Amino acid sequence: MIKIAMVEDDTELACVLTQYLKQFNMEVTNFEEPFLALSSLNLHSYDLIILDLSLPGMDGLDLCKEIVKKHDVPIIISSARSDITDKVIALELGADDYLPKPYDPRELEVRVKTILRRFNKNSQTTPELNKKTFEFDEDKKEIRKNGEYVKLTAAEYEVVLLLLKREGFVVSRDEIFENSDLLNSDYDNVGSLAVIINRIRQKIEANPKQPEFLQTIRGMGYKFVQ
Structure with a gap:
């Protein structure tokens, strides 16, 4: 950063x-x-x-x-x-x-x-200008963390992809449902979305109970930061 x-x-x-x-x-x-x-x-x-x-x-x-x-x-x-x-x-x-x-x-x-x-041309501590912790490839339907493939279910991938595309901005729960075909068909309540968010955190966060990347914005939705 x-x-x-x-x-x-x-x-x-x-x-x-x-x-x-x-x-x-x-x-x-x-x-x-x-x-x-x-x-x-x-x-x-x-x-x-x-x-x-x-x-x-x-x-x-x-x-x-x-x-x-x-x-x-x-x-x-x-x-x-x-x-x-x-x-x-x-x-x-x-x-x-x-x-x-x-x-x-x-x-x-x-x-x-x-x-x-x-x-920083001659410095050993040149900050990385473009490299981010998380990257996505829509063609391959892949999410990578520090270059390593993150194994996600189809529904988890949809949620992470949407949040990465809106990185830094709050995405409401309704917006997540509206932009996900799988969630619309298989998960029809906020509780199920919370379960998916929790599963994602288990896979991408060092401490899922204190998430660094996938943050909950109380009363508003979720935000992905990196």
Whole structure:
């Protein structure tokens, strides 16, 4: 999992970017306050920082300078400030890229991957940018965990496949029934679905009672995370 610290006081934008990057094995922790970000950087390790410039309490350029002084971590400036001087100063201070707002989240994703590949080119601890714990092959009707085939029944496979396709998002029980031919015909109640979920966890989780991947979202449904 690639760990990213974001310093962004626009909570709506931060939420959108966090959800988007999550599907690419990137875990984003957002900080609305610059000083909270600095404190976290002293306590935790991050692979990359996404930094806004217009922040409460401290200008983003000053924050960039503080980060570069104390931490060896790549920085992407994400800012609505269009002054070329800001861009030049940010890059001179040590930022690795400057992305003017507004932008498509897909461009941010590509830039993150590009910078991390370059930054970790000579490192033995290069984060895996695309590799995920679970992968599926619809043609072969296979689910694999860390490259190893997971033996599932047809009904279990349908449930896991649907949740993997919606990875990171909550899928309701009704939606699972609606998207499964086998469950519609063979399992017609929530209790039976719970049994199937439990069987899946027995096969994919290290501790089925405390699932890491197939999570229950109380009152809403299930979510697959990795």
